[in-house]
Amino acid sequence: MAAQTAAPGVRDQEIAAEQAHLDRVYRRLEEKIHEAEFLMSDAAQRGQVGTPGALAERDAQVFRAGVHLNRLNSEFEDFLFGRVDLLAGKDGKKGADGAFTSVDPADDAIREDATADIAETLHIGRIGVLDTDYAPLVIDWRAPAAAPFYRSTPVAPGRVVRRRVIRSKGRKVLGVEDDLLRPELTTGLPVVGDGALMAALGQARTHSMRDIVSSIQAEQDLVIRAPAASVTEVTGGPGTGKTAVALHRAAYLLYQDRRRYAGGILCVSPTPLLVAYTEGVLPSLGEEGQVAIRAVGSLVDGVSAELYDEPAVARIKGSLRMQKVLRNAARGCLDLPDGGPGLLRVVAFGRRLELDAQELSSVRQQVLAGTAPVNLLRPRARRLLLDALWRRTGRRFDDTELAAEERQGFDEDVSTEPEFTDFLDAWWPVLAPARVLAALADERRLSRWARRVLTPPEVRRVARSLRRDGFSVHDVALLDELETLLGSPPREKKRELDPMDQLTGLEELMPQARGESRRERADRLARERVEYAHVIVDEAQDLTPMQWRMVGRRGRTATWTIVGDPAQSSWSDVDEAARARDEALGNRPRRRFTLTVNYRNPAEIAEVASTVLALAMPGSPSPRAVRSTGVLPRYEVAGPDLAASVRDAAARLLEEVDGTVGVVVAMNRRAQARQWLRGLGDRVVALGSLEAKGLEYDATVVVSPAEIAEESPAGLRVLYVALTRATQRLTVLAREADLPDAAGVPDLLRAD
Numbered sequence: 074m075a076a077q078t079a080a081p082g083v084r085d086q087e088i089a090a091e092q093a094h095l096d097r098v099y100r101r102l103e104e105k106i107h108e109a110e111f112l113m114s115d116a117a118q119r120g121q122v123g124t125p126g127a128l129a130e131r132d133a134q135v136f137r138a139g140v141h142l143n144r145l146n147s148e149f150e151d152f153l154f155g156r157v158d159l160l161a162g163k164d165g166k167k168g169a170d171g172a173f174t175s176v177d178p179a180d181d182a183i184r185e186d187a188t189a190d191i192a193e194t195l196h197i198g199r200i201g202v203l204d205t206d207y208a209p210l211v212i213d214w215r216a217p218a219a220a221p222f223y224r225s226t227p228v229a230p231g232r233v234v235r236r237r238v239i240r241s242k243g244r245k246v247l248g249v250e251d252d253l254l255r256p257e258l259t260t261g262l263p264v265v266g267d268g269a270l271m272a273a274l275g276q277a278r279t280h281s282m283r284d285i286v287s288s289i290q291a292e293q294d295l296v297i298r299a300p301a302a303s304v305t306e307v308t309g310g311p312g313t314g315k316t317a318v319a320l321h322r323a324a325y326l327l328y329q330d331r332r333r334y335a336g337g338i339l340c341v342s343p344t345p346l347l348v349a350y351t352e353g354v355l356p357s358l359g360e361e362g363q364v365a366i367r368a369v370g371s372l373v374d375g376v377s378a379e380l381y382d383e384p385a386v387a388r389i390k391g392s393l394r395m396q397k398v399l400r401n402a403a404r405g406c407l408d409l410p411d412g413g414p415g416l417l418r419v420v421a422f423g424r425r426l427e428l429d430a431q432e433l434s435s436v437r438q439q440v441l442a443g444t445a446p447v448n449l450l451r452p453r454a455r456r457l458l459l460d461a462l463w464r465r466t467g468r469r470f471d472d473t474e475l476a477a478e479e480r481q482g483f484d485e486d487v488s489t490e491p492e493f494t495d496f497l498d499a500w501w502p503v504l505a506p507a508r509v510l511a512a513l514a515d516e517r518r519l520s521r522w523a524r525r526v527l528t529p530p531e532v533r534r535v536a537r538s539l540r541r542d543g544f545s546v547h548d549v550a551l552l553d554e555l556e557t558l559l560g561s562p563p564r565e566k567k568r569e570l571d572p573m574d575q576l577t578g579l580e581e582l583m584p585q586a587r588g589e590s591r592r593e594r595a596d597r598l599a600r601e602r603v604e605y606a607h608v609i610v611d612e613a614q615d616l617t618p619m620q621w622r623m624v625g626r627r628g629r630t631a632t633w634t635i636v637g638d639p640a641q642s643s644w645s646d647v648d649e650a651a652r653a654r655d656e657a658l659g660n661r662p663r664r665r666f667t668l669t670v671n672y673r674n675p676a677e678i679a680e681v682a683s684t685v686l687a688l689a690m691p692g693s694p695s696p697r698a699v700r701s702t703g704v705l706p707r708y709e710v711a712g713p714d715l716a717a718s719v720r721d722a723a724a725r726l727l728e729e730v731d732g733t734v735g736v737v738v739a740m741n742r743r744a745q746a747r748q749w750l751r752g753l754g755d756r757v758v759a760l761g762s763l764e765a766k767g768l769e770y771d772a773t774v775v776v777s778p779a780e781i782a783e784e785s786p787a788g789l790r791v792l793y794v795a796l797t798r799a800t801q802r803l804t805v806l807a808r809e810a811d812l813p814d815a816a817g818v819p820d821l822l823r824a825d
């Protein structure tokens with residue numbers, strides 16, 4: 074992109090000009106904080122009165138003031154980050170935010186001698202700020218008028234002559250980076266710096282993802298602002314910004330239609346590590362509370378699974394075949410232990426009444442003929458037992474009224490007898506999903522429930538995996554499926570949200586009224602919520618069919634944003650997963666986008682990765698790396714002491730980069746690798762290959778590509794993920810199994 078560096082004096086002048094603008098913005102913000110504080114305390118008093126009339130007075134102005142107050146108090150690092158200088162617009166109409174919305178320049182905006190005047194200058198920031206005369210001092214990055222800041226390119230610049238990114242800390246402007254989008258014009262605008270994108274990409278990484286609000290690129294902006302209808306599907310290779318775009322889209326949707334998304338946005342992430350890495354992005358965009366970011370192993374209330382099944386087990390547990398097994402198990406569990414009690418004996422009308430095993434079994438069959446969830450069939454089981462006992466009394470009445478009265482008395486007497494209630498509890502217990510899943514750990518039982526669905530070796534494997542302590546990531550989808558099959562007995566009614574709160578969002582602004590922090594409130598809402606208004610799925614290629622069913626249940630009426638890359642899929646049966654995904658999304662129309670530029674890896678690393686991509690998914694295009702560092706990947710062959718070789722490679726990278734180092738090993742070496750790196754500090758982390766999903770580091774060590782590739786049928790794709798995590802440097806450590814050549818390059822990574 075065109076950029077040229079101006080003389081230092083000009084740079085200082087430009088920084089001073091932006092400083093003057095920022096000072097003005099802060100003065101205005103202080104006034105607004107003052108106003109907002111007054112309005113909020115006034116609203117709180119009305120809120121305590123609690124009459125509908127008083128509540129209704131919490132109008133949109135209060136809401137906006139409160140949003141400002143909350144956000145302003147969040148102390149943004151770079152509150153004001155952008156500026157565009159624009160030619161006169163085509164129709165000259167102003168939008169709701171006071172800025173011209175036309176994208177094309179007016180016919181006479183450019184004179185014949187290629188000179189032009191700047192007609193409008195807009196500053197872009199994390200929230201909008203209007204001056205006292207309603208002129209926009211700062212435009213919210215999500216407003217339509219801010220789109221040219223992101224969308225214009227030198228090929229299609231529209232009205233934008235110069236785009237500027239402003240770097241500031243607190244209230245001080247530190248620097249500016251300009252892109253000149255119409256270098257052919259003479260406008261008198263100075264251009265400073267080498268462009269914002271490169272400055273952002275070159276920064277050292279930490280263990281938290283940063284927002285990209287000041288350098289969103291045109292193809293990304295189209296996704297972020299895509300209309301919310303139905304399903305937005307985004308594919309793109311590693312580092313193309315899919316995760317970043319998905320998170321910015323959540324913030325955008327909330328800005329566009331806060332009322333609709335009061336129903337919550339769920340963002341499903343593959344691992345807890347990726348949740349921890351990304352969860353700071355939305356608060357930095359001024360959004361917190363409405364978006365729940367959850368690992369796929371934490372979607373079921375009260376469960377947080379971090380164990381991984383071996384690939385062969387994961388493959389079975391994730392497949393749709395488990396539906397049938399679980400259905401059998403949910404019903405079969407009623408017979409535990411040992412077929413359940415075999416005799417019901419009660420006393421009524423002074424007589425002993427009994428139902429033997431055979432009669433009980435026929436009652437059970439009759440009840441199970443219904444399709445309702447097992448726990449919800451309990452009242453029917455109770456009724457049919459009473460019917461059978463009543464028949465045992467042999468009573469007959471000609472008078473139907475009398476018969477009904479007698480029968481009612483009988484039911485009341487019998488059903489409150491401890492003999493009857495204890496029997497019912499044992500014979501038709503309220504089943505919890507965890508109990509049913511635990512029952513599958515018994516191989517004999519499982520083979521009964523899995524007859525003609527799983528092979529005997531598969532039964533053995535699954536049963537064995539369920540005998541260890543704790544749940545695996547794949548168990549969680551099974552628990553959720555069981556929850557549906559079993560049904561929850563009616564729970565205590567939750568407090569209804571005050572509809573007025575939802576209208577004005579006041580609860581979000583004043584959580585202190587309930588004595589809870591914003592974070593506590595977000596957690597509480599997430600727990601109470603079972604369905605969401607919008608569901609974002611990150612790394613969607615990894616969801617197994619059973620996981621798609623689980624996620625689908627949380628967004629039955631939602632709109633969706635789904636981001637992923639088939640070439641990074643660690644799931645072996647890609648077609649089965651695609652079918653389950655179609656089922657979860659139904660026949661909602663889909664809008665598809667592809668991202669093509671790799672912002673993470675320098676070209677030198679991307680090239681090595683593309684060698685593996687050609688093996689993992691022949692014919693799949695590699696994204697284009699946006700920059701090159703001139704630093705080639707380093708190839709080393711591990712000595713007999715693998716631990717020492719890994720440690721040395723990591724230590725060397727720690728000296729070479731300022732930020733983080735990730736060491737990626739095959740899953741079964743995870744625990745070992747943590748030990749190897751002990752004492753090297755918290756800039757370095759050890760990761761199992763599946764845990765590396767979505768993460769990035771300044772430098773990475775990939776230990777034995779062959780070991781990673783051979784771990785599972787999807788191993789080559791997992792290796793592709795491992796090789797694409799570094800922003801600056803990559804060391805590949807080969808072992809014997811990698812068949813390294815004389816230069817240490819493993820067989821799998823050789824281009825020939």
Ligand SMILES: Nc1ncnc2c1ncn2[C@@H]1O[C@H](COP(=O)(O)OP(=O)(O)OP(=O)(O)O)[C@@H](O)[C@H]1O
Pocket residue numbers: 270273274283284285288289290293309310311312313314315316317318638641672673766767768769797
């Ligand atoms: N427009 C941009 N400006 C600055 N940085 C960007 C931009 N787009 C992406 N990045 C950076 O590139 C890196 C990769 O982005 P992200 O993790 O969202 O990619 P991804 O497509 O999800 O990758 P993967 O498929 O490997 O998980 C991140 O550091 C992100 O901040």
